[in-house]
Amino acid sequence: MDLKGSHVLVTGGAGFIGSHLVDACLQQGADDVVALDNFVNGSMKNIRHLRGNRRFRLESGDVRDIDTLRPLVDGADIIFNEAASKLVVSRTRPRIDMDTNIRGAFNVLECMKGTNKLMVHASTGSVLGNTEDVAMREDHPQNPTTLYGISKGTAERYVRFYAEEFGVRSCIVRYFHVFGPRQEYGGEAGVVSIFLGRVLKGRSPVIFGTGEQIRCLTYVRDDVAANFLLLDGLVKGNTTGEVFNCASHTRISVLALAEMIIRKYGPAGMKPEFGPARPGENLRPIPDTTKIEAMGFRESLTFEEGLDLTKDWVRNDLDDRS
Numbered sequence: 001m002d003l004k005g006s007h008v009l010v011t012g013g014a015g016f017i018g019s020h021l022v023d024a025c026l027q028q029g030a031d032d033v034v035a036l037d038n039f040v041n042g043s044m045k046n047i048r049h050l051r052g053n054r055r056f057r058l059e060s061g062d063v064r065d066i067d068t069l070r071p072l073v074d075g076a077d078i079i080f081n082e083a084a085s086k087l088v089v090s091r092t093r094p095r096i097d098m099d100t101n102i103r104g105a106f107n108v109l110e111c112m113k114g115t116n117k118l119m120v121h122a123s124t125g126s127v128l129g130n131t132e133d134v135a136m137r138e139d140h141p142q143n144p145t146t147l148y149g150i151s152k153g154t155a156e157r158y159v160r161f162y163a164e165e166f167g168v169r170s171c172i173v174r175y176f177h178v179f180g181p182r183q184e185y186g187g188e189a190g191v192v193s194i195f196l197g198r199v200l201k202g203r204s205p206v207i208f209g210t211g212e213q214i215r216c217l218t219y220v221r222d223d224v225a226a227n228f229l230l231l232d233g234l235v236k237g238n239t240t241g242e243v244f245n246c247a248s249h250t251r252i253s254v255l256a257l258a259e260m261i262i263r264k265y266g267p268a269g270m271k272p273e274f275g276p277a278r279p280g281e282n283l284r285p286i287p288d289t290t291k292i293e294a295m296g297f298r299e300s301l302t303f304e305e306g307l308d309l310t311k312d313w314v315r316n317d318l319d320d321r322s
Contacts, residue, residue, distance in 0.1 A: 008077070013035025017175070024224050063105075064107065083104055086148070125245065176246065177218060195257065200265060208276060209281065219299070
């Protein structure tokens with residue numbers, strides 16, 4: 001998509017997915033790209049390659065602060081709203097989760113009201129919960145099993161209401177288990193990167209629960225492409241107020257993932273370790289992706305190709321830290 005002449009704001013722009021969106025906007029010719037980040041989840045290393053780029057600007061701030069946000073939205077034509085609290089934060093600091101995911105989205109929408117700006121809002125499959133038999137479509141009844149899923153589901157309702165009631169030109173992309181370079185591997189989120197980080201350091205990956213949990217793993221470049229696909233739909237007027245599940249067709253259990261990573265990159269004889277199941281974990285959050293595929297969404301590489309690229313990044317990052 002050609003972004004020449006466009007002014008873009010990426011909230012959470014120093015984060016994992018946000019920083020890839022920033023790169024893509026610059027590559028596609030945006031006149032300028034502003035990344036807003038409070039650096040709770042984001043990292044300077046994700047955007048350090050952009051130092052000196054005159055079309056890029058970093059703003060340190062928080063979507064919860066509407067006084068910081070408003071002039072940035074005013075100066076943008078296009079907003080990618082990636083700012084969010086993580087699932088793991090919702091367990092330990094639920095008020096921050098609620099405030100960031102709900103009030104942050106509300107603030108962006110309020111700043112957009114009465115304008116002709118475009119926004120793709122990032123959501124999550126956690127709003128749906130689990131499925132046993134049938135893949136979940138976008139209109140599947142929401143049964144979130146975490147506070148994170150509740151807060152992100154509430155934000156979705158605001159986005160859709162503002163689109164219908166106030167004509168805010170926005171749509172929603174729901175991510176499912178994104179992986180790739182720049183995803184933090186030392187925390188509790190991002191199973192692919194966490195397993196890679198441990199195995200490359202010679203430590204067994206730890207599986208919480210039985211390992212039968214299913215993950216729908218999508219390479220970050222494909223999720224970025226989905227954002228632009230839906231943005232193009234906003235320009236054409238056919239995605240406003242709509243929700244789109246975005247996931248690859250890679251369906252793999254956590255146990256099978258651990259065994260694959262050990263087999264490809266680990267020492268002989270390594271076995272996964274097991275820990276207690278995590279409360280509220282979605283065991284089968286499998287989406288129906290027919291709707292976004294009808295828009296033209298396709299995977300650009302195989303899962304193993306994406307895994308190799310992610311492994312290379314984790315290895316280089318570990319070398320840089322040593």
